[in-house]
Amino acid sequence: MTTATPDEAAPDAAAADAAAPHGSEPRDTRPRVSVRPVVETADSQHGEVTVIDDREGYLAAVEAIRAGTGPVSIDAERASGYRYSQRAYLIQVFRRGSGVFLLDPPAIGSFAELQAVIGDEEWVLHAASQDLACLREVGLDPSRIFDTELGARLAGLPKVGLGAVVEQLLGVHLAKEHSAADWSTRPLPQSWLVYAALDVELLVDLRDAMEAVLADAGKLEIARQEFDATLRREAKPAKVDPWRRLTGLHSLRGSRSLAVARELWQARDDYAREIDTAPGRLVPDSSLLAATKAMPTDKRSLAGIKEFVGRASRSELDRWFAAIERGRETTDLPSHRGPASDTLPPPRSWADKNPLADARYKAVRPKVTEIAEGLDLPVENLLTPETLRRLSWDPPIPFDAPTIAAALVELGARTWQVEAVAEAVAEAFVDAHQEPEATGDGAS
Structure with a gap:
């Protein structure tokens, strides 16, 4: 098996109007699908994939999804490594009888209408724990889920990535080329959109195949309990002293150096949040560490540190030097031990x-x-x-x-x-x- 069977295509609009008897009810103009269901293989052809980025198109998609049947597969694409936030920049939804819809969360805004339609249905996700937070951020919160990645682990499959599981259980090869892409990019390239559509298009079929595997292994009840636990799991509390995650921090000596490193880390984090950019893309950890060890006494000396690099290393020089000065002058000196926690010793x-x-x-x-x-x-x-x-x-x-x-x-x-x-x-x-x-x- 190399291709998926597309949903029946909607008739051409003009032809449908011409064929309709005079005085009959107007045809249903709701979009049946926003992307032609395909499976990308080396020799497959597919039509243009579009993104819904306005309220009118979104509400029409919601009505089309309402008309579908059975579980709803859903996925979200973030811009980890590019943006500070973990928000969803693309949400993909599929339902049998409706098709695949690619939705632009920043442009659409509230997803309350979609939640009202699918909130009580079973949602199919792959590695649900990675997407639930950003889905909830836009108002999408399932009441029950089927996690195909977790199901694969419980079934004892040798590989649990989506491509590997789809190939093993459905006999379909999926190209997985854009998982680390910057999904905040606009417009999104066609190849990325096809990839995104394929992420959800086969999930419902995969769910059914996975359920059969789990049932045969006597693990279906185990899986249900694990899916429910994933759904109920609370978000981890924010770390105390998150600046201690700075790579190489252990190489610093003295509380004063720790104070400077802390202030530099916090300055970078504040600026990254302000412009929604991943902190490491502004100034990498290694540069903050080099500046801390050099302890420059003026901005010229800071700019002269060859290891102090990054896209914001010079454009925000005042910001970084002010942080160093705060660290040099503060009386709030951190210890190497760190705050007390309930972490067990190794x-x-x-x-x-x-x-x-x-x-x-x-x-x-x-x-x-x-x-x-x-x-x-x-x-x-x-x-x-x-x-x-x-x-x-x-x-x-x-x-x-x-x-x-x-x-x-x-x-x-x-x-x-x-x-x-x-x-x-x-x-x-x-x-x-x-x-x-x-x-x-x-x-x-």
Whole structure:
């Protein structure tokens, strides 16, 4: 199979009007599709793909989608690496009986009408966790989803990218050429639009094939619980001291240098947000680090640092030097240790910091891995590494299945995960505390 079957094309408008009996109801002028459904192969031909970028076209598309049937596949394209924001710059929607619609969110504005039409339907996405935030930003929020990427992981497929899964389950080869493109570009090139349309055009067929695979493997209920968990997952809280993500920060010495690095990072972040550009495209991390180490005393010296590069390195020289001055003069000096957090120490240090936790962790990991292999699941989908580490570091007492199960639920584990691992975890913890070198009463 190399091509998808297009929806039946709408008749030519003039011909339809001419053929209509005199005095009959006017023909339905709603757009059936905004892109001819195609699958791009080496020798395929396709018509022009258009983007809906006005309210009138958008509302007509909503009515066409309303007339369709079954699940709705949806995807969003951002401009990560180019823009500061993670907003959607293109949203693609497909429904059987309606076709594919490419929508321009910045131009359209509110998507309340589309939400009202599809909000109660099942949405099909590939890697839903990547798109839910930017969809919600424009008012699109599903009540239930089917995630084909997560489904592929749970099914144990060797590759879970959209192209690989489509090829394996549907026998269709998709060219994946523009995933890292700057989707804020206007106008969008035709080749990008075809790529975007194909991202959703086959998702409903893929969903049906994936459901059959999961059902055959006895994993359909597992998948439903995982899809629901993805939908309910709360956004991660903002990082404390995000400037500490500056690449190479560990190479700086002294609190004064950290203060200068912090001020430079914040100045860049503020400007990037102001003009909606990815910070690294203005001045890269390596340049901020070079300026911090040089600690220039005037703007000429800053401009003379050969490693201080980037499109805004000279045009915003006043901004960067002012940041250096703030860092040089501030009395708010940060420490190398950073703010207190609930982050656990790396497991390699547990033997010294918490020997009992180390024993529990080493005892439970192989048991969980064995269960995952038996279920033909990636171990991280059975139980996340973070959950296993937290449970091992500070376990509930006593070490029995009900107590462990309650702790797993508190840590966010789903019902199927609890049923699969609680007893094995309890046994591993008991075994760890019975080892000759394990001492104490189990408290850590």
